[in-house]
Amino acid sequence: MMNAWDEVRAAIDAEDGDAVATLVAGFDTEQRRQVARELPGFLPIARQAGQDRDRERDQERQARWAELHDRAERMGRSVYSLDEAQNVLGTVRVRGRWIEPMRVAGAGVISGAAAAATWLNRRDFERDWEPPEADDVALVVRAVATRPAAWQQEFAVRLSLRLRDTRPLADRRVRLALELLRRTGAEPPKHDPLTLAWIAATSTEDLAGDPLLDAMVPRLFEAEGVGRLLRDDRAWPAALVTLAGEGRIGREALLGGCRTRFLCGGQAADQRFFVRLHDMLEPAAEEVAPHADDYLALLPSAPANVGELALRQVHRLGPMPPARAGEAVEGLLFRAEGKLVRAGLAWLDRLMKDPAGDLDAYAPALAAAMLCASGEARERAVKLAVRHAARFGPLGAETIRDAVALLPARQGAELAAVFGGAAAAGPEPVRFVPSQLGSVPEPPRMPPPVRDPGTLARLRLSEFDWLSSELWLDGFVRLADHRRAGQERARLVTALAPLAAGCGDDRYGWRPWWHTADWAAAMARELAEPGAERSAGVGGRATVAERVPDMAHGPAEKIMPLARYAEVYQAQVEGRLPPYLLSTPTRLNGLLDPDVLVERLEGYERDGVEALPLDLRQALLRLGRTVTEEVASRAAGLTGTAGRKVARWLTDRPAEPRVVLRWTTHQGDTRITSEFVSGAEYQEVLGDLLIPRFHDESCERLLAVLAGHRDLAAARAAWTLRSYWPLNKPSLQDLDLLVTADGPAGPGLALLLAHHLMEGPDGGAVPPLLRLAATGALPGEELGRQLADLLRRSESGPADAVAALRTAAERGAHREVWQVMRGLLPACLPGPGERATTAHTRLMTFAAEVASWADARGELAVVAEFAGRTRGSELVRQARFLHERLTGTT
Template sequence: MTMTTPLTWVGLDRRAHRNEVGAITALLLAATEEERLALAEDVEAGIKKADRDGWWRGDTSPTPGHALAVIGCMPTAAKAAALLLRGNMRNWSAVTPRLFLEIAQARELPWLGELGQRLAARTPVRERWNNDWPFAVRLMHAGGAEPPVTEGVTRAWVEGLLRPAQQGTPVPPLSIRMRDDPFLPVLLPAVFAFDGLGADLLSDSWQESGPQFPPVVAHLVAEGTLERKTVLDLTVDRLVRGDKPHCLRPFTLLHEALAPGIDEMSSHALDYARLLAEAPGAVAAVAQKVLRAVDDAGRLELDTLLDTSAATLVRTEKTLVKAQITWLEKVSRREPGRAAEVLETVAVAFGHPALDVQDRALTVIGKRIGDLDPAVVARLADAAVALSGDLPARAAALFGTVVEEGPAEIPELPPPAPPAAMPAPIATPAELAEEVAALVHEPAAIRWERVLAGLVTLNTTAGPAALATALQPVLDRYPGDFEENTWNRSKPLLHLGVAIRSAIGTDKPGGLWLWLVTSLRTAWQDGRRGGVDSAIVPTPDGVLALRVAETVTQLTSTMVPLLMATPTHVTGSLDAAVLLDRLRRAESEGWQPWPVDFEQALLRLPRVTDPVVAAGAATLTSPAGRQFAAWLADGGLPDPVSTRFQQEPARRGYTWYSPVGRRVVAALTPARGGGLRLERQLLTIAPGPHPEEFPSAFHDAGDVLAMVLPHHREVTAAWALPELAAMTDQEQREGAAVLPLLAECSGPVGPALAYAVAYALTARYQESRIAAVDAFLTLAAGPPPARAAGPARAAEAALPGGAAPFAGAVGAAVADLGADATLKLSRLVPALAEAYRAGAAVAVWEVLATALPAMLASPQRGLPDLLELASQVAGAVHARVEIPGLAEVASRPGSSRLVKEAKRLQTVLTP
């Protein structure tokens, strides 16, 4: 007599963990449907009770065998899907589909297709598990169900078509795979519906080369498998709705493969007109080609052409715009009765940023000027005010007007707004706790200042008990930041944790506390920070860590009610009158400021002091008060000597990245001996002979760095310069955020800041160049800083009223770095053009006038574009100056663009 093994959860679970899937299948097949359904609750409870995160450890989590128990016992697709989609069942699809289907067929499940649909509906858009979608497909095929149309399903379907799993047999071509796929009618339209999916279509099967989707779909259309009108409508609609250019490329290729006829193109004329005006360049070029064919066939409304041309003529793609002008010229001859309208549309190109486009438009209009009514000519003359470079004079001769120029028309930037005041002080322990928690996620300098000030003040006013109630939960929530580990010994957040625990009485003097105290003593007594025995880094941002370390040692012993160095403005600047009030309070209450905090306060004072404040300081009697008065009387911190320093490439063997060429940085030397204890390290930089590879000291601390010396931005720029240079010569992404902050600070502009701006204007990433332009505009609009020694200022005398001195220094840096193509003109020209359009024409011209002689002597790729920009800017500022080397280039024979643009600039500069 054969004994049958009873069907129990314990037995199934034991066999599942031993991966005995065959035995589990046999048990489920041998049981009756009543026995299977009776076990459903035990299976559900067992899977739900299992460790949710244990699947990746391979311990007690559900295994593929448990998925067989689910399909063998659950009464509905909903319950089965709910269990299979649990987080601890992520490996359910590792089970052999044959066993899964064998059990389902034995049970004669009517909901197998529904289960496949439910599983497919949860297919993620990204990071799909390898076998989940194919498994769901098998279930839907077996149950005769259609897939849900979601983005995840559509992407998974496309991936399966383009990169099919190889099962040891030859894979049919994509055309056959698509034709035979039962999901094609349902999912193909969805391919056109989801943004970004076009990027997936550029991925091909390993057996095929080149984008296969466009020609295959066109082939299926040609053979009648797919309806032509539907596919063409979907394609045009996808292009009209727009997407990133690379995501639209397969649909552009599909459009070309479909090769629509004149009737089809005419029916979508308005769609193509919208594409010509708004779509990415490659798509707009296709639309332009189609519309010209429709126009040649006499089936394009002229009003449609004129409306879309007005938007097209100001696009940045010069080839596209020039082709549009040529097309409009042809139409003006074909439609003489409406030539005036057409040519007034061409005049829209007068506002194009490229001079050769403006030139083309003016030339086309000039050919027909004799056929136009005086009123039309007058309107064209009005439009010509947008022309720049040498073109206003040509337009004046053409339209019979007068070119007006004078200093009053030079564009000027509005003066910058004063730096914003610091936010209100932290008032309660609860608010302090919120800011400390926020500091973990965003360690901004402004937040640091508020937290330090709040901790010191509330320790006196609220007391340790209230601080403990509010702050201890924050320390417990972020142990990786506030407790010591291998990576954070020099981090200010760790020091803050020690300070907080000292204040609330939970940290006893010991290892880390003693280390911070020792580091502080060394820094204060010897003026030395950094090294293996110090918790404080030697760079300026280390002053923050030094102040936090001082808080650790002083908070519970001196009980001062406020910090001296808390700035009054977000730049880090501290009003001298406010510091005077703080010192008066200290004298009246009988306490002394903390030493490091007080030195930081002095370093944050403005360069110019109100005489009333200086007189008040002279009445102070405490040691700190007398030091404050002497500091003001001596004029504060003297500017160090900032010197250009060129680093040469290091000789090295093979490296996976390109070695750095020469890099220009800055050396700093203090202007005096003695001074503050913080002073020597802050004002001393001795660069090494070779560039540092991928410097990153200030990527995440640019604002902290800037707030240490807010009125000596040249010093801060010198520290940050290696990282700013690496944005160009090593194409690093981070670092530029400090530049707008430095521009809002004050102090002379020397070689460090000049080279910093020059490097950032040609950085690899657009966000870095945007930050550089913002800084450039602030520097151009601000009050003239102290004049820095350095390169000659080639154009200042030629400009009415002079120009900001920083621009000449930036121009000299550009000339230096452009001599060996360290700077790419293809990045510099758009950045300077943006600054020019924003109103900094005078400063941009000085950069160009200073840089051009060296650029002309050693031409680099992109020089014609730089000359074109120079013509525009010189015309705007009415410059009349000789550029060395320009006449020689302009007199060369030939009609190259370099010679043409040199002649144009020479014409603009010639009275």
């Protein structure tokens, strides 16, 4: 009869978590102790056995797939059309099925609650992703159900304290901790990640019956990150308001929690949830009055959305003493937000109209308004002071007089005429002296070709390292040249023998081959055993081509190198391998210098070598655009088909593909799709490289394929730019590579540059912008349009982007930055019926400055429209100044 450990071990070997849970739930203390002693030492054994079983299942699946592929070939059909193939593809491959039984066993038998929690969180039990089929939450709950109640409560708390961030809803650590807390009635620990996890994993429809509700609601206002997590959520505030209305939770607790978060400060976006909740609660005046000091304290410095909320509540408090009202208004007038400053001025206007009011109490607030950055606010404050001048006492008049010298000359003179004081003289115009744009260094050159078999054998092939794959393919073709001495070829065969050993006879039947190492192994074996491909019984051009993955099933930066390896291998099998390749880059960013390509083609024509079609296409996609007369003349002398085509692309290139970007969503996630419109010649060269596909692509590796067409690479890489998913996203380093590549810059590159400009002058986008400006390649107006589009979709204003553009202008790109503003202003300024903000005023002011620096000319319709308005706002004044600059009018 088996003992407890033998039974558990047998269930683990059978990968039966349900059996393990049943066993350990029924064990007594001694049986648990027996199993707990054996578990740690069994861990490496269980892992190895599990890996062996995974390998066997993979082999069975592969054998089944090969059988189906052979059957489909005999039937003359695609393997994907067979029902059995869909079953094989649809079978979920859960690797590491030993993990769940081991986790359940440890939870059920380890004596200490802390030790059991540690066991469940071991790194040994982590996968790259958790398939739903591997869910063991119910099993763990069943395994510990017979443990003492105090033990279960401590276990629940220990698991909760091990949560570290807001994990996905499906994360079993989150769900297990919450399930145990609910079942055991344990007091949830005050742990911010637990609060965030509870929010993320709990449906608002289930809140009323959630045992954790009373403990967790107060923590919504205490835990860091709640505002960020719920900033765009509307279901949670609505649910909380409903529960408060039903008496399930306290209404005052919600209002008090909101006030606490407001007083703690934070970014406006992170306060949005609490503002929404407060508004939806619609507090009555009697609920606001006891907390008047709190709302008044928020006026001077709280985020704008909180400040607006506080102002609405303060207005409901009714009249207050002049000194207190003046202090409150003064706090508003020191703010930077135009909306709040205008609200403060309107409030001040109403207060000063009260004939019984003491205007001296409002003088500090009026002086604060005179020092606003907004010209409109200053103008209005001066008019208020002049209108009510007779009602100020000596102290109030002195306060206003102190501000005279700090005002612009015209406004200061207007105020001095009534209150006295000396107005400032008009400022001397500062002459703009731009810096010179620096020279742009050439991209670094590629390493020299591999000419030694030993060096070639040591190169590590990986789809994540395009450079090594490129050097290996180039080196192999050069070293495998049939014209080389037999001794040299023998050295190559010897050096690549370990690689060739990886290509057994069974490999030829597999398809597709997803790794360059598979193709390299086949090349090495074909070199050592000429005819190995045909001897395997699967020879023929079509068979090799079928091993290349379909372009729609993977990213272009991975499939294109595989297709090129396949082409070289096919040429090797057929005995037409060229002495070297045309498309090997000459620069580390993937560019191919025109003179080198012409030289290679001259060699081909001398030796009667025919270019490999895909190799020629890749060369054209990498071809640089700077062509000297000497190189163009040599290209014109080429007579072969490939030579004539290259000569045409060097001297009279076909019309460039047009890039169209569209913002879409995929499963609720933001994606930026790209479409490419091109003529027949470009379609022939591009082929299906740019077909739509749901794969994120590494910008660096994609650029290695499209180095002479950087905007195409940028547009494809932008697909995940604003995704929340953990996918490849174009980085600042990718932007640097794109700038050093070649080809016209258009919407794709402009979008990536605009994205990084929004990080401000220290965000890293200014140097790439300057390099593009120095080469005359900056797509200024397109950059402005893309920046405007990003600003419309962003919660942040244009301040950081404008600061970055200002830095670029001051460093010599003032003319180019003006072109950016020409694209930005029409798309960013408010249209009919839209409200202008201080952000629009700052944009117009900056545009006027840059236009003067660049000595810009040429009317801009949107500026002319604002300049023609009758309202004397600062925005209109700046538009008039800019319009006069552009049109030469006065």
